[in-house]
Amino acid sequence: MIVLKRIGMWFGLPAILIAIWWATTAQGVNFFVPKPDKMASTFAKVWYSEKFFTDVLPSIGRLSISLLISLVLGVVLGIAIGLSRNLRWLLEPLLEFVRAVPSTILIPVLLLLIGINDTMKVAVIVLGCLWPILLNTVEGVRSLDEVLKNTARVYGLRGFDRIRYLVLPGASPLIMAGIRHSLAVGLILLVVSEMFASTDGIGYSIINFQNRVAIPEMWSGIVLLGIIGVLLSVAFQAIQKRVLGWYYGLKEASNDG
Amino acid sequence: MTANKSDVRLSVQQLRKVYGVGSRNEVEAVRSLTFDLHAGEFACLVGPSGSGKTTLLKCIAGLLEPTSGEVVLDGRRVAGPAEGMAVVFQEYSRSLFPWLSVEDNVELPLKTSGVPKAERKERVSEALEAVSLSHATKSYPWQLSGGMQQRVAIARAVASNPSVLLMDEPFAAVDAQTRGELEDLVRDVWKRLNMTILFVTHDIDESVYLAERVLVLSSSPTIIQADLHIDLPDVRSQADTRSLHRFGELRHQVYEEVQFAKINPGGERTAAREELRS
Numbered sequence: 001m002i003v004l005k006r007i008g009m010w011f012g013l014p015a016i017l018i019a020i021w022w023a024t025t026a027q028g029v030n031f032f033v034p035k036p037d038k039m040a041s042t043f044a045k046v047w048y049s050e051k052f053f054t055d056v057l058p059s060i061g062r063l064s065i066s067l068l069i070s071l072v073l074g075v076v077l078g079i080a081i082g083l084s085r086n087l088r089w090l091l092e093p094l095l096e097f098v099r100a101v102p103s104t105i106l107i108p109v110l111l112l113l114i115g116i117n118d119t120m121k122v123a124v125i126v127l128g129c130l131w132p133i134l135l136n137t138v139e140g141v142r143s144l145d146e147v148l149k150n151t152a153r154v155y156g157l158r159g160f161d162r163i164r165y166l167v168l169p170g171a172s173p174l175i176m177a178g179i180r181h182s183l184a185v186g187l188i189l190l191v192v193s194e195m196f197a198s199t200d201g202i203g204y205s206i207i208n209f210q211n212r213v214a215i216p217e218m219w220s221g222i223v224l225l226g227i228i229g230v231l232l233s234v235a236f237q238a239i240q241k242r243v244l245g246w247y248y249g250l251k252e253a254s255n256d257g
Numbered sequence: 258m259t260a261n262k263s264d265v266r267l268s269v270q271q272l273r274k275v276y277g278v279g280s281r282n283e284v285e286a287v288r289s290l291t292f293d294l295h296a297g298e299f300a301c302l303v304g305p306s307g308s309g310k311t312t313l314l315k316c317i318a319g320l321l322e323p324t325s326g327e328v329v330l331d332g333r334r335v336a337g338p339a340e341g342m343a344v345v346f347q348e349y350s351r352s353l354f355p356w357l358s359v360e361d362n363v364e365l366p367l368k369t370s371g372v373p374k375a376e377r378k379e380r381v382s383e384a385l386e387a388v389s390l391s392h393a394t395k396s397y398p399w400q401l402s403g404g405m406q407q408r409v410a411i412a413r414a415v416a417s418n419p420s421v422l423l424m425d426e427p428f429a430a431v432d433a434q435t436r437g438e439l440e441d442l443v444r445d446v447w448k449r450l451n452m453t454i455l456f457v458t459h460d461i462d463e464s465v466y467l468a469e470r471v472l473v474l475s476s477s478p479t480i481i482q483a484d485l486h487i488d489l490p491d492v493r494s495q496a497d498t499r500s501l502h503r504f505g506e507l508r509h510q511v512y513e514e515v516q517f518a519k520i521n522p523g524g525e526r527t528a529a530r531e532e533l534r535s
Binding site for chain 2 (some may be wrong): 145146147148150151153154155156157158161165166169170172246247249250253254
């Protein structure tokens with residue numbers, strides 16, 4: 001029953017919106033707004049084809065690699081900066097400056113430096129996704145509990161053990177919050193980087209359809225991006241539930257007591 | 258008990274701690290502290306609030322560097338947290354790793370110090386049994402009550418098999434009944450495993466009930482104002498021991514010392530008291 005209710009909640013509002021869309025486009029007056037049935041068939045026709053391999057997979061690949069690089073760089077640098085006061089003093093003003101520059105504005109620069117290729121796109125995405133993870137990791141490491149840190153010292157947790165058993169898990173709630181933010185930023189930057197200078201990818205396809213006035217096809221690309229976003233979010237939440245199970249339990253327990 | 262030099266576990270020599278040395282806000286927290294703790298001894302440090310108890314304990318544990326003087330554990334000078342020293346903190350909920358289960362919490366110090374797996378498992382289950390928590394090994398600390406959490410912390414300390422166990426007001430944050438249970442538990446563990454314990458508390462009754470020796474600290478800057486032997490029967494119980502006439506006498510004695518400690522910073526008036534007494 002609960003499962004049914006949840007499924008109903010999940011799909012209820014989208015179903016209603018599609019119904020409204022259907023009702024308002026039934027007369028078919030606006031050229032730029034396709035009907036839902038036409039939309040569905042176009043979606044299947046466009047993306048359930050070799051385009052899946054030539055455009056969708058490259059986009060997903062770029063996004064995945066970029067997120068992975070951002071995660072590793074962000075967490076490693078974040079832990080180093082979070083643990084060292086000197087490093088913080090040295091880097092913080094610089095980090096604030098670099099972070100304030102929108103990475104999209106670097107696309108022309110990166111185009112010149114790197115050229116029109118995957119490396120350029122990955123660089124653009126990483127330059128946007130790195131900051132939420134990096135800064136959250138720094139904050140997570142800095143806010144480790146004093147008593148817990150003393151406990152770790154008393155019991156001789158040093159070096160890599162200290163990072164593995166104290167610093168990483170202690171900072172993980174904030175790291176996860178950073179990753180969540182990066183996922184959203186990553187999807188935006190993926191599309192933007194593909195719109196600028198590209199020969200494949202979902203972003204490129206959408207712009208290409210628009211230029212060819214293939215309106216339903218263009219819309220189908222936007223829907224595809226939305227679906228990818230939802231899938232990313234669902235996958236993220238499943239991982240988060242596993243990694244941060246202790247954290248939610250702890251929060252609930254301290255709210256009760 | 259014969260106190261010869263060889264069975265000294267912990268030796269604190271002229272320990273002094275001054276915060277902000279050289280600055281305008283220089284604060285002398287601990288003036289000069291000297292005492293020895295012998296193998297198998299259970300000693301309580303008791304003092305009025307603000308008597309630098311926590312500072313002192315942190316210095317002994319190697320978490321704070323003393324301004325001068327030294328702490329020697331098993332013949333080796335303590336510089337930074339020493340192997341062979343375990344600490345149970347007051348804030349049990351912040352001292353256990355919330356992302357580890359009860360048994361993983363107890364096992365972690367053994368794991369990182371390279372104890373083989375089979376031996377680890379054995380020591381963990383022994384320690385958890387000693388604090389009667391064998392039924393909760395897979396739980397997370399935050400699923401347990403405060404008293405149980407502090408028992409996990411005690412088990413962790415016991416499992417690491419320390420030369421000296423330091424306890425920093427470990428029961429100040431639990432309710433009175435749980436506190437009585439935990440006091441008996443600590444005495445039981447102490448006797449059963451033949452441990453050496455230094456127990457910091459502000460509770461006079463607790464210090465008399467638990468220890469064989471009570472060290473009364475003066476108010477800050479701290480010195481040891483009195484060193485009392487507690488000659489209560491070895492087997493103690495909350496109901497009987499606390500109603501002994503001797504318990505009342507000792508309690509009275511410690512109470513007077515603590516009252517005096519409040520107006521006796523740095524032991525400056527100790528001489529005056531001697532006059533007062535005679």
